[in-house]
Amino acid sequence: MILTDEGDARQSVAVIGAGAVGGVFAWALHKAGHDVSLCVRTPFEELVIQTSDGEERVPVRVVTDAEDLKPVDWVLLAVKAFDTASTARWLAALCDQDTTVVILQNGVDQAEGVHALAPEATVVPSLVYIQAERQAPGHIRLGYGNSLDVPAGPEAERLVRLFRGSGMEIRPQQDLVTAAWRKLMLNAAVNPLTALTLRRMEVMGDPMILDLAAGLVRETQAVAVAVGARLTEADVARTLAFMSEFSEGNGTSMLYDRLAGRALEWEALNGAVVRHAEAHGIDVPLNRAMTALLQAVAPLA
Structure with missing residues (x-):
């Protein structure tokens, strides 16, 4: 051995x-x-x-x-x-x-x-x-x-x-379902917003972008609760606060993929929120919009 x-x-x-x-x-x-x-x-x-x-x-x-x-x-x-x-x-x-x-x-x-x-x-x-x-x-x-x-x-x-x-x-x-949806609350906001704007985490300093991020996080939390995750408004607040802790120079995996001309994993992020929302009759217009935009993104020249 x-x-x-x-x-x-x-x-x-x-x-x-x-x-x-x-x-x-x-x-x-x-x-x-x-x-x-x-x-x-x-x-x-x-x-x-x-x-x-x-x-x-x-x-x-x-x-x-x-x-x-x-x-x-x-x-x-x-x-x-x-x-x-x-x-x-x-x-x-x-x-x-x-x-x-x-x-x-x-x-x-x-x-x-x-x-x-x-x-x-x-x-x-x-x-x-x-x-x-x-x-x-x-x-x-x-x-x-x-x-x-x-x-x-x-x-x-x-x-x-x-x-x-x-x-x-x-x-x-002990509860990976809750942990997974907690992570998705963050990813469903910062990944599409950085990839679509082609900006790193400094974009979260824009008040309009931060408001949009908050809406995406709250939609995701509502769907998470419907599927059995134990997430509350306190988790939403912690997620939004965590965004402010990122260095402005940090990016996201989706931003890096777009800059490199690679496919974007929208299906596993905002797409997953939309799929589970539909199964539970929950309206998630912001996540639906992100999904539509991400799947339509063309490779950068």
């Missing part, structure tokens, strides 16, 4: 998707002493993580072909939610009854579709709290944040051990 510095067995880990989130988590698990493979469509020579302390080159294995892969202990699914179906060949090669798949995606409906693609594996939803930007293939700038929320239980305990020594904090949650 090969042991890490902390005395836990070294695990085999495959990270599907080498965007900002996938790159940071591959780096974290390499620091924890595990065998890490990055599964990507476009090859690159090395993974480089830039932090306030400088650049670090991470010697992970970069894989572009699933054909010769074998099942691993852990799979971290780090593609955007709308891209989940495209990972079928990776999941088929990497998963068996002993594999645990951790979903590193935005949204509140993460597990939908993943079970069908990895029917033998254990599937764990999660909430990622990092701010990072993919600047080029294999080159990631990490701003801040180092935590991952997961459902409390045996899998959370295993994840705590897996990430020991990584610098990443695993936070077991």
Whole structure:
């Protein structure tokens, strides 16, 4: 048995998707002493993580072909939610009854579709709290944040051990539904408003934009309560206050995707609010407007 510095067995880990989130988590698990493979469509020579302390080159294995892969202990699914179906060949090669798949995606409906693609594996939803930007293939700038929320239980305990020594904090949650909708209240406001205005968080200093953000947050909270999340007006107030704590230079994943000409994940954010609102007969005109605008956005020239 090969042991890490902390005395836990070294695990085999495959990270599907080498965007900002996938790159940071591959780096974290390499620091924890595990065998890490990055599964990507476009090859690159090395993974480089830039932090306030400088650049670090991470010697992970970069894989572009699933054909010769074998099942691993852990799979971290780090593609955007709308891209989940495209990972079928990776999941088929990497998963068996002993594999645990951790979903590193935005949204509140993460597990939908993943079970069908990895029917033998254990599937764990999660909430990622990092701010990072993919600047080029294999080159990631990490701003801040180092935590991952997961459902409390045996899998959370295993994840705590897996990430020991990584610098990443695993936070077991007794009520992940509430935690997921709390995060969505923030994301359903700041992501579309930064992406559509092409401005970073300094845009929240505009009183009209802040009023719009507050409306989006309150609509999302109303839908969250209808689906069983325990969120109150106090959560709305805390979410709006949290927006003011962001550095003006910080961006959002949706802004970065638009600037890079990539597809926008509106379906998992405002689109999810609209879908659940319709199921419960709730009117969400602001989220509906954001959804319409985001799906109509054309790539920047």
